[in-house]
Amino acid sequence: MLEIENFSARYGQVSALQQVALRVEAGEAVCLLGSNGAGKSTLIRSVMGIGPDIGGQLRFENKDLLALRVEDRIRNGIAVVFEGRGILQSMTVHENLLMGGFCRGKQEVEHAVEEAMSTFPILKSRQNQLAGTLSGGEQQMLAIARALIARPKLIMLDEPSMGLAPIVVETVFEAIAEINKRGVAILLVEQNMHMALSVSNRFYVLNCGSIVLEGKVGDGVFVSGDGRALSEEELESAYMGEKS
Ligand SMILES: Nc1ncnc2c1ncn2[C@@H]1O[C@H](COP(=O)(O)OP(=O)(O)OP(=O)(O)O)[C@@H](O)[C@H]1O
Ligand SMILES: [Mg+2]
DSSP, rough: OOEEEEEEEEEEEHHHHHHHEEEETTTTTEEEEEOTTSHHHHEEEEHTSEEEEEEEEEEEEEEEEEGSSHHHHHHHTEEOOOTOOOOOSSSHHHHHHHHHHTHHHHHHHHHHHHHHHSSSSSHHHTTTTTTSSSOOOHHHHHHHHHHHTTTTSEEEETTTTTOOHHHHHHHHHHHHHHHHHTTOOOEEEOOHHHHHHHHOOOOEETTTTTEEEEEEEEETEEEEEESSSHHHHHHHHHHHHOOO
């Protein structure tokens, strides 16, 4: 579904991504792990079309994304929940949800808003409350719900666990797993390696702008791209940037 090949990105003289290859198939949940400054957000922004200078290939359902404007990428089924959530604090929960449907018809949006509120009941009971008064966890739920209003085939989430208490992180990840179960593909960017792996079918580890490891997850077992069983220590050291 999403195919990224030989992809690079730079901010002026600073190279943020080098020759990245990553794919997400329809219905899959894939996580992209990496520590601060690894280039995770840059990759997500590039897929959305708001990144820095880029090179390489980006395709979604065999369409060249680089030829599409941001709104057309959204219309084609890509949604994103940015780092920091991007909630409009002085608008109500309901108004925030409606914003997510700007590229869809009115009836479709109303239906999607109802559905989002049934997935996140807390949002229903607070629909007329100003979004800025929600707790951090509730705001994260709202950001995810808002992304769903556009009826995406792929949703990219940039560090949804950031700044949340462990118990709230669990609720957010349960919601992510539920969304994936309904058939929406997930590209999850995280520093919280264990939580991310718990909801993913496959993973990539990004270090200083390069993919240093990739593999599959099955029943808590991690297998590298070349079929080798990986220990958690190996995963951690790839993530931390030590040679494994
Ligand atoms: N607007 C910018 N101008 C210049 N350099 C930037 C800009 N945004 C990011 N960078 C640099 O690009 C690299 C990758 O940044 P990016 O935000 O993609 O990392 P990240 O993996 O998302 O990190 P974090 O986990 O801290 O969010 C970093 O070295 C960062 O300093
Ligand atoms: Mg980031």
